[in-house]
Amino acid sequence: MAKEIIQIKDLKVYYPIRSGFWNRITDYVRAVDGVNFSINEGETYGLIGESGSGKSTTGKAIVGVEKVTGGQIMYKGLDVTKASNRKKLDYNKDVQMIFQDSMSSLNPRKRIEDIIAEPIRNFENLTTDQERDRVQDLLDIVGMPSDAIYKYPHEFSGGQRQRIGVARAVATNPKLIVADEPTSALDLSVQAQVLNFMKHIQQQYNIAYLFISHDLGVVKHMSENLAIMHRGRLVELGSREEIYKHPIHIYTKRLLSAIPQVDVEHREEHKKHREQVEKEFEENQGKWYDKDGRVYPLQQVAPKHWVALPEDMAQEAELEEREEKESD
Amino acid sequence: MEKQSDLLLDIQHLHTAYRLQGKFYDAADDINLTLKRDEILAIVGESGCGKSTIASSIIGLYDHKNTKVTGDILYNELNLVGLNESLFNKIRGDKIGMIFQDPLASLNPLMRVGDQVAETLYYHTDMDEKARHARVIELFNQVGMPRPEEMYEMYPHELSGGLRQRVVIAMAIACKPEVIIADEPTTALDVTIQAQILDLLEDIQRQSHSGIILITHDLGVVAETADEVAVMYAGQIVEKSDVKTIFENPLHPYTRSLLNSMPQSDDTDEDLHVIKGTVPSLKNMPRSGDRFAARIPWIPASAHEVEPRVHEVAPGHWVRCTCWKTFHFEDEDSTQKATAASGE
Numbered sequence: 001m002a003k004e005i006i007q008i009k010d011l012k013v014y015y016p017i018r019s020g021f022w023n024r025i026t027d028y029v030r031a032v033d034g035v036n037f038s039i040n041e042g043e044t045y046g047l048i049g050e051s052g053s054g055k056s057t058t059g060k061a062i063v064g065v066e067k068v069t070g071g072q073i074m075y076k077g078l079d080v081t082k083a084s085n086r087k088k089l090d091y092n093k094d095v096q097m098i099f100q101d102s103m104s105s106l107n108p109r110k111r112i113e114d115i116i117a118e119p120i121r122n123f124e125n126l127t128t129d130q131e132r133d134r135v136q137d138l139l140d141i142v143g144m145p146s147d148a149i150y151k152y153p154h155e156f157s158g159g160q161r162q163r164i165g166v167a168r169a170v171a172t173n174p175k176l177i178v179a180d181e182p183t184s185a186l187d188l189s190v191q192a193q194v195l196n197f198m199k200h201i202q203q204q205y206n207i208a209y210l211f212i213s214h215d216l217g218v219v220k221h222m223s224e225n226l227a228i229m230h231r232g233r234l235v236e237l238g239s240r241e242e243i244y245k246h247p248i249h250i251y252t253k254r255l256l257s258a259i260p261q262v263d264v265e266h267r268e269e270h271k272k273h274r275e276q277v278e279k280e281f282e283e284n285q286g287k288w289y290d291k292d293g294r295v296y297p298l299q300q301v302a303p304k305h306w307v308a309l310p311e312d313m314a315q316e317a318e319l320e321e322r323e324e325k326e327s328d
Numbered sequence: 329m330e331k332q333s334d335l336l337l338d339i340q341h342l343h344t345a346y347r348l349q350g351k352f353y354d355a356a357d358d359i360n361l362t363l364k365r366d367e368i369l370a371i372v373g374e375s376g377c378g379k380s381t382i383a384s385s386i387i388g389l390y391d392h393k394n395t396k397v398t399g400d401i402l403y404n405e406l407n408l409v410g411l412n413e414s415l416f417n418k419i420r421g422d423k424i425g426m427i428f429q430d431p432l433a434s435l436n437p438l439m440r441v442g443d444q445v446a447e448t449l450y451y452h453t454d455m456d457e458k459a460r461h462a463r464v465i466e467l468f469n470q471v472g473m474p475r476p477e478e479m480y481e482m483y484p485h486e487l488s489g490g491l492r493q494r495v496v497i498a499m500a501i502a503c504k505p506e507v508i509i510a511d512e513p514t515t516a517l518d519v520t521i522q523a524q525i526l527d528l529l530e531d532i533q534r535q536s537h538s539g540i541i542l543i544t545h546d547l548g549v550v551a552e553t554a555d556e557v558a559v560m561y562a563g564q565i566v567e568k569s570d571v572k573t574i575f576e577n578p579l580h581p582y583t584r585s586l587l588n589s590m591p592q593s594d595d596t597d598e599d600l601h602v603i604k605g606t607v608p609s610l611k612n613m614p615r616s617g618d619r620f621a622a623r624i625p626w627i628p629a630s631a632h633e634v635e636p637r638v639h640e641v642a643p644g645h646w647v648r649c650t651c652w653k654t655f656h657f658e659d660e661d662s663t664q665k666a667t668a669a670s671g672e
Contacts (some may be wrong), residue, residue, distance in 0.1 A: 009357075047596065050518040051518055052521065186594065187374040187375055187376065188547070188590060189586065189601075189602060190374075191589075192589040192591070192600035192601060193600075193602045195600055196600055196602060201580070201600070214518060214519065214521075216519070217590070218591050220591070221592075257523075258519040258520045258523040258551050259519055259548065260523075260546065260548025260551060261548060261551065261552065262547055262548055262587070262590065264551050264575050265576075265596070267551065267552055271527070274523060289526075296522070309415040
């Protein structure tokens with residue numbers, strides 16, 4: 001059985017809303033509101049959601065650049081939301097991040113050598129020669145020419161810059177990389193290249209990814225398990241097969257039906273299906289969300305499938321799921 | 329007469345060149361396209377292939393000092409190339425509407441969105457203020473904006489991305505244009521909003537019988553909405569056909585490679601297809617021979633034409649160059665060649 005590398009327990013990130021004469025905190029924006037999931041060693045975990053769903057905030061909270069309001073992030077048995085534990089476990093070295101916009105995440109005034117060496121300098125004590133070898137190795141891994149170390153970020157194309165971002169993230173031999181929309185700014189063929197490199201590196205170094213994306217096609221390609229986020233909470237969680245073949249929550253269905261399909265023959269049917277799901281979503285909001293519009297807690301409906309449902313519906317769903325399986 | 333007006337745009341031998349350090353380079357090279365009434369023509373390609381260049385050439389929004397446009401863009405027998413600005417202003421926004429990618433950048437942040445749509449009507453119609461207001465409300469209803477009266481008074485920053493794009497669409501269709509050019513209209517939007525906006529475009533087209541040029545890099549969007557598809561690479565159209573043929577029987581190596589690099593297979597252990605090399609920049613674009621040849625080096629030079637032209641391989645299906653006849657993917661190669669390639 002695969003070992004869990006990180007466990008997120010009831011994670012909450014709230015932003016205060018200040019108003020009134022004294023500018024007191026009157027309410028909170030619940031960006032992440034009680035999220036639970038865990039990532040196994042060496043796997044890719046997909047986190048899907050639309051803009052504003054809190055997926056990036058979750059990622060940032062895991063890396064530690066966002067202040068956590070409540071809940072725990074368990075890594076090697078310790079809660080890393082506490083700075084002292086982070087230090088003890090070398091958490092900041094083990095967990096790295098790849099950002100969406102490669103232009104703004106690479107310092108334009110530094111050469112590639114310094115960009116990639118920065119995390120190495122932070123955590124390791126290497127001589128100049130050793131360090132240069134290391135950077136060369138890393139560039140090699142992501143398929144960049146060796147003369148790249150003397151260049152600056154603007155001299156590269158978007159795909160190459162994203163690969164430099166990958167090389168920098170891998171520099172400290174991390175166990176987990178949070179990849180926040182790593183390819184959404186890239187062209188199709190370049191995206192394929194970056195995804196391939198990410199996969200190769202994963203196999204080589206047994207790295208786990210938290211792959212945050214809004215692109216369900218890419219997540220389907222990359223991850224074994226995934227979670228779908230809406231309004232700061234998880235609406236559905238499970239293995240890829242379960243979620244793509246037997247989606248239960250109406251929001252998941254809506255998201256899946258909205259992906260454009262490369263199937264010209266059946267596009268009318270696809271459109272009808274989408275409209276039908278959209279209608280159901282509009283009409284049955286109350287059924288799937290509680291009276292405050294909040295997503296229900298997750299209920300298990302199958303061995304590898306959890307859905308946010310009120311309890312009575314969960315039992316129904318479980319039965320349906322089982323029947324569906326038997327008829328398959 | 330009726331038959332004649334079916335053809336909305338007829339683009340012939342369009343060359344659009346940009347000046348870079350004193351020299352002109354063709355960003356769109358010999359483009360031949362037609363847009364008919366009731367048709368959605370999709371132009372697909374990666375960034376830097378000249379899709380948006382075509383759009384800006386049609387609508388005449390380019391830097392006139394540093395851009396050279398030659399060829400013909402015939403709109404109802406009126407040539408838009410080199411048309412004087414005052415005449416163009418009458419057509420732009422009235423007969424030809426444009427939807428840009430970034431709605432926030434194409435709206436004035438200091439003006440109420442309703443007034444911005446009304447401004448278009450002010451320039452192109454002789455409606456009075458009251459009629460304009462009524463028409464804007466009607467348009468907001470048509471593009472599916474909730475509470476249009478309230479929305480009229482909003483500023484762009486108060487609206488969500490999907491609503492902003494609806495405002496831009498309302499602006500584009502305000503004068504019932506015959507031609508709508510949509511340049512990546514859904515790229516900045518979430519999938520569910522994207523689906524709604526695309527449905528909206530289709531509805532508008534069905535109602536007004538206009539022709540839409542849809543510029544996109546998303547093949548899924550093309551498969552869902554387009555009637556005709558033109559695939560572009562390095563400033564040239566490499567394949568043009570109806571949408572079914574493009575997806576079911578793609579011929580040009582670039583089209584096939586592009587379709588292959590989409591992540592959609594169920595088998596996640598398989599690598600995605602990667603097109604070798606990179607898209608050449610405008611300056612370094614090869615000006616002779618097949619421009620895609622450098623990215624498929626395993627195909628012998630003899631398979632390419634010396635001066636690749638578009639051939640009609642089936643009625644309505646145009647493919648550039650003859651290399652598609654012998655094209656195969658590298659890994660489809662004979663075993664001997666495959667091992668040689670993996671040793672690289």
